[in-house]
Amino acid sequence: MKIIIDAMGGDNAPHEIVKGAVDGLKSCKAEVVLVGRQDVIEQELAKYPDHDKSRITVVNATEVIDNNESPVFALRRKKDSSIVKALALVKGNDDAALISAGSTGALFAGGLLLCGRLKGIDRPALATTLPAKKGPTLLLDSGANVDSDVEHLVGFAVLGKAYMKTVFGIEDPTIGLINNGAEEKKGNNLTKAAHQALKNDPNLNFVGNVEPRYSYDNQADVLVCDGFAGNAILKTSEGIGMYIMGSLKDEIKSSKLAMLGALFMKKALKSLKNRFNYDYYGGAPLLGVDANIIKIHGSSKSSAVVYAMIQADKMMEGKVLSAIKQNVNEMAPQAEADQ
CATH class of the missing domain: 3.40.718.10 (Isopropylmalate Dehydrogenase)
Structure with missing residues (x-):
């Protein structure tokens, strides 16, 4: 190898x-x-x-x-x-x-x-593993295609299903569509059409729309979106992580009592920092x-x-x-x- x-x-x-x-x-x-x-x-x-x-x-x-x-x-x-x-x-x-x-x-x-x-x-996609609460969630496309059509999104779902089955051993992974609302009629023309295509595909275990704020809540094993939305989710998550860790650091430095408390929480704080560190999750395979x-x-x-x-x-x-x-x-x- x-x-x-x-x-x-x-x-x-x-x-x-x-x-x-x-x-x-x-x-x-x-x-x-x-x-x-x-x-x-x-x-x-x-x-x-x-x-x-x-x-x-x-x-x-x-x-x-x-x-x-x-x-x-x-x-x-x-x-x-x-x-x-x-x-x-x-x-x-x-x-x-x-x-x-x-x-x-x-x-x-x-x-x-x-x-x-x-x-x-039709189109390859970058697939990023998100550190969700109860196990990994795969987000794709996370940046390869900023513009996608319905067929591309269905293809991403097929690739995501195959990857989760192969790498994580999930026999029939659930598929969610990233959208601005959970309701079936929410979204733009692309997501509305993609929702119907995914829903009608008998080979996909489609569970419906997933709002971006629930990306880390294991609402689906595979989250499908175009590369523009996927990359925005990743970069927003990265920014929030940096903000949270920066804010914690500022608060800890604000008083001796806070610094003393941080000493007792050193292990937990290190674990939290690692959760927000993209280095620890490897890279995004181009599927x-x-x-x-x-x-x-x-x-x-x-x-x-x-x-x-x-x-x-x-x-x-x-x-x-x-x-x-x-x-x-x-x-x-x-x-x-x-x-």
């Missing part, structure tokens, strides 16, 4: 990415391939003389695609970019997984153009393409890379790519027969 890491992607590349790759060796079984400027990567690796050199290799890539470039244009023009070279190493391979903190647009477009879509899926691809936050530090490596290890060990293909293929013929 091999974990391919885009060493040049993200705000903190390459130093935090390489550090994470080295640290992650202790927590996963796979070998690691770092893709990017070889001279720069080797300089970073030299900072960790005790790392297991037999488990890390470097693939030279002289170019980088940044967030300001047109993804499709950049993919065609920058053939020697770290993302292009990394994607070539994971296409159709259950035993390889790519981790990148780089351009979401380039990763999405590259996944489509270079790895290909799964049969029966619907013929590859194991994990997108981590653009500002990820080394710890996020480590947790994404653990996630990638589990995906490869569980043959998640093949299992999702099989589940999607099983649902597609049933859907066609029911029409």
Whole structure:
């Protein structure tokens, strides 16, 4: 098994990415391939003389695609970019997984153009696992497609069902549609039409609309929305988490009595902080393409890379790519027969 890491992607590349790759060796079984400027990567690796050199290799890539470039244009023009070279190493391979903190647009477009879509899926989606109260909830799309139609949302539900069944062992995951109200007639034209399509699909365990404020309440195993709404939910959650932790810190510092109380609550406060730390939940798999691809936050530090490596290890060990293909293929013929 091999974990391919885009060493040049993200705000903190390459130093935090390489550090994470080295640290992650202790927590996963796979070998690691770092893709990017070889001279720069080797300089970073030299900072960790005790790392297991037999488990890390470097693939030279002289170019980088940044967030300001047109993804499709950049993919065609920058053939020697770290993302292009990394994607070539994971296409159709259950035993390889790519981790990148780089351009979401380039990763999405590259996944489509270079790895290909799964049969029966119109659009891939980024799937984020939310730390809900009673167990994980999968939110998709969380940022790959800002514009989606009804067929795309139904496809996201199919992918979400397959992922939850494969990774979390939920035999018949419940599906919810993110909307501005729980009532069936609430929403815009897209969500109203999507509600009917999901409701009428006999292969999906649809439970209705879910308001964003209940995203963490386990009202559904899979929450479906377009990438604009999904990304807004994630970033709002991130902002609320930072606000809560910042406010707690200010209150604790406000008096000696508060600081004394915080000492007795140190373990609980640390646990609360970790709940709001996206690093601890790995990355968002790009579902619907013929590859194991994990997108981590653009500002990820080394710890996020480590947790994404653990996630990638589990995906490869569980043959998640093949299992999702099989589940999607099983649902597609049933859907066609029911029409």
